[in-house]
Amino acid sequence: ETGVTQSPTHLIKTRGQQVTLRCSSQSGHNTVSWYQQALGQGPQFIFQYYREEENGRGNFPPRFSGLQFPNYSSELNVNALELDDSALYLCASRSGGDSTDTQYFGPGTRLTVL
Amino acid sequence: ILNVEQSPQSLHVQEGDSTNFTCSFPSSNFYALHWYRWETAKSPEALFVMTLNGDEKKKGRISATLNTKEGYSYLYIKGSQPEDSATYLCAYQDSGTYKYIFGTGTRLKVLA
Numbered sequence: 105e106t107g108v109t110q111s112p113t114h115l116i117k118t119r120g121q122q123v124t125l126r127c128s129s130q131s132g133h134n135t136v137s138w139y140q141q142a143l144g145q146g147p148q149f150i151f152q153y154y155r156e157e158e159n160g161r162g163n164f165p166p167r168f169s170g171l172q173f174p175n176y177s178s179e180l181n182v183n184a185l186e187l188d189d190s191a192l193y194l195c196a197s198r199s200g201g202d203s204t205d206t207q208y209f210g211p212g213t214r215l216t217v218l
Numbered sequence: 219i220l221n222v223e224q225s226p227q228s229l230h231v232q233e234g235d236s237t238n239f240t241c242s243f244p245s246s247n248f249y250a251l252h253w254y255r256w257e258t259a260k261s262p263e264a265l266f267v268m269t270l271n272g273d274e275k276k277k278g279r280i281s282a283t284l285n286t287k288e289g290y291s292y293l294y295i296k297g298s299q300p301e302d303s304a305t306y307l308c309a310y311q312d313s314g315t316y317k318y319i320f321g322t323g324t325r326l327k328v329l330a
Contacts, residue, residue, distance in 0.1 A: 106261050137318070146222070146307060146320035160317055194262070204250040204311065206264040207318065 106130060108197050108210035116216045117185050125180045125213045127195035136178040137207065138170060139194040147194055153178055182215075190217045222310045224321035231298050232329050238294040239324040241308030245289035249313035253282055253293055256305045256323070265293075265306075298328040 107130035117123050129136055135154045139147035149162035153172035167183040176197070182189055192214050196207035223242045231237050243251065250269045256262040266275040271286040279296045295302055305323040312319065 106263075108261065139320075144322070146224075146322040147309075147318075149317050149319065152317070160315055162317065204267050204269055206252070206267055208264065209254075209262040211259075211261045 106208035106210065108195065108208050110193075110195055110210035110213050112213060113211070114214045114216075116218060118218050119185055119187060121185050121217075122181065122183045123185060123215060125182075125193050125195075125215070127178045127180070127197075127210055129176045129178070129195075129197035130208050133197035133199050133208070134176050135198050136172055136176065137196045137198075138178070138180045139196065140164075140189075141192040141194060141212075142188075143191075150180065185217045187217050190215060222308060222319050222321040224306075224308060224324050226324060227322070228325040228327070230327045230329060233298060233300060235298050235328075236294065236296045237298055237326065238292050239306060239326075241291045241293070241310075241321055243289050243291070243308070243310035243319075244312075245287060247313045248286045248289075248310070249316060250311040251284055251286075251291050252309040252311065252318065253291070254307040254309065256307055257303075262307060293324075295326075298326075300328045300330050302326060303328045 109128045137152040138150040141147045152160040156172045171179045192212045194212045196209045198205045198207045253265040254262040268284040273284040284291045305325045307323045309318040309320045
């Protein structure tokens with residue numbers, strides 16, 4: 105086990121709704137990244153938080169937003185859900201903002217948008 | 219757009235066979251190359267972080283090499299076992315942004 109947990113495991117929403125996904129980092133890790141993995145694709149980088157500030161973002165629209173808390177846990181919020189948002193959402197934590205330190209992944213949240 | 223490609227997409231091998239697969243990445247702005255092993259219903263597990271051209275890493279029966287000048291890395295599995303069945307992902311880390319760009323993975327099935 106990596107020590108990174110995510111909740112919920114599965115979630116079903118309808119188009120237009122909003123969703124919040126949660127991630128608890130491994131102890132001592134101050135950097136959290138979120139990824140979206142659609143069917144048949146590799147994980148796509150959404151954004152990264154380092155010490156509560158967003159310090160990197162992939163090609164995702166503003167309706168994908170996040171937060172990192174003082175204990176370094178994190179949330180991913182998606183507004184105005186679309187069918188294409190159906191995917192596995194992974195979070196990963198590591199120490200250091202810009203380093204080669206290994207990222208440790210959680211098991212993911214499977215989101216289905218109907 | 220930075221592309222990371224993995225080949226083959228999937229393969230089946232017999233128990234005891236050795237196998238290898240490829241990760242191709244941009245040769246410019248290289249920072250690091252990461253390999254992960256991802257079993258179904260589990261979290262991706264880090265295998266190797268490679269940073270230097272010519273790097274070779276080994277973990278049990280699994281090893282990896284890195285060529286940053288030509289932009290590729292090979293992952294080798296010697297004497298494959300059914301428990302090696304998983305998706306193997308590589309991720310290129312860019313020196314400008316430090317973001318991880320993943321390939322689509324190679325799905326390995328080892329038949330007993």
